[in-house]
Amino acid sequence: MITKIIKLNEKKFRIDEIKIAVETIVKGGLVAFPTETVYGLGANVFNAKAIEKIYEVKGRPKDNPFIAHIADKKDVYRLASEIPEKAEGLMKKFWPGPLTLIFKKSKIVPDVTTAGLSTVAIRMPDNKIALALIRESKVPIAAPSANLAGKPSPTSAEHVIHDLYGKIEVIIDAGKTKIGVESTVLDITTDPPTLLRPGGVTLEELGSFLGKVKLHPIVKSEKKIGKVIAKSPGMKYKHYAPEAELTVIKGKTIAVREKIQELANEYKTLGKRVGVMTTSKYDYDADVVKFVGRDLKTIAKNLFKTFREFDKEKVDVIIAESVKTSGMGLAIMNRLKKASGYNIVKT
Ligand code: TXA
Ligand code: MG
Secondary structure, eight states: OOOEEEEOOTTSOOGGGGHHHHHHHHTTOOEEEOOSSSOEEEEETTOHHHHHHHHHHHTOOTTOOOEEEOSSTHHHHHHEEEOOHHHHHHHHHHOSSSEEEEEEEOTTSOTTTTTTOSEEEEEOOSOHHHHHHHHHHTSOEEEOBSSOTTSOOOSSHHHHHHHHTTTSSEEEEOOOOSSOSOOEEEETTSSSOEEEEOOSSOHHHHHHHHSOOEEOHHHHOSSOOOSTTOOSGGGGSOOSOOSSEEEEEESOHHHHHHHHHHHHHHHHHTTOOEEEEESSOOOOOSSEEEEOOSSHHHHHHHHHHHHHHHHHTTOSEEEEEOOOSSTTHHHHHHHHHHHTTSOEEEO
């Protein structure tokens, strides 16, 4: 398949420039498009065949459902069968934006979209191209992140091209995404609501708006949790992972630096090519040292890109400094935990 790449500027693009992308969605094809979090791989939410193709192309396990992306709040009333009172306020406050809400699903949503669950995930992305694509296609767009299953989510079109070129009809290239980690997934079918995946909207923001938010055990967990209690099916898989084995080091700054250098030296004597990811530009002695950013927002924005850069450098192992778990730090640590397969060392 020849993949068409459409280069656009979110601030000044014309609707006719997305015509091919719109036609592709309408005809049941796949379009990778930018959102404020990461790039999505989209298909018509109601087209079961198109949705099947997303699973195939990504190599995604069939029990992991997709988020329905909408451009108009009215669509919530079509896709969901029950709208809890809290939903209105949440939508008003956080949409468009990086918050995905879980509702009881209505009958019009095909089972493949929700992987057979009785619930549906919905969000309104904060990106003009994404919103225009949804509006012009006249259907909600189901979209997981536009990467191969298990790989880091794409934060630029280059990453999508790397993973999916030749496998999908269209890739819209609008440069780097703003946030860099995926949306926060909040289950509002429970009372209080349950945070299933930390992301672009912080727990603190949700807490001050809702009063009370439950953390799903897996969000807090330091270990892998089994199938039974993994409520968001995606929670149980190794995710976001670079090729190299990743180790995360937690603790006080000086102890962390010492431990990282000690590990780097050990790996080196084993003949491994060592990468270190730092948030402080500390001068580690390793084959590849990458500065991911100092503040949490910058780290979130650069995290997946940095994983992919380490892969390009063909390191065998990556040792990363951890971050605090407040604000965006909760999402960053969640991605580091999963990418490392919970390989976290405390000093
Ligand atoms: O920021 C994002 O959310 C990006 C952009 C493209 O919007 N999308 C994204 O999709 O990250 P994906 O498929 O990579 O992750 C969606 C997560 C998965 O962990 C999935 O299990 C969960 O949402 N999910 C989807 N539907 C669900 C449902 N009905 N109940 C619980 N979790 C659900
Ligand atoms: Mg994903």
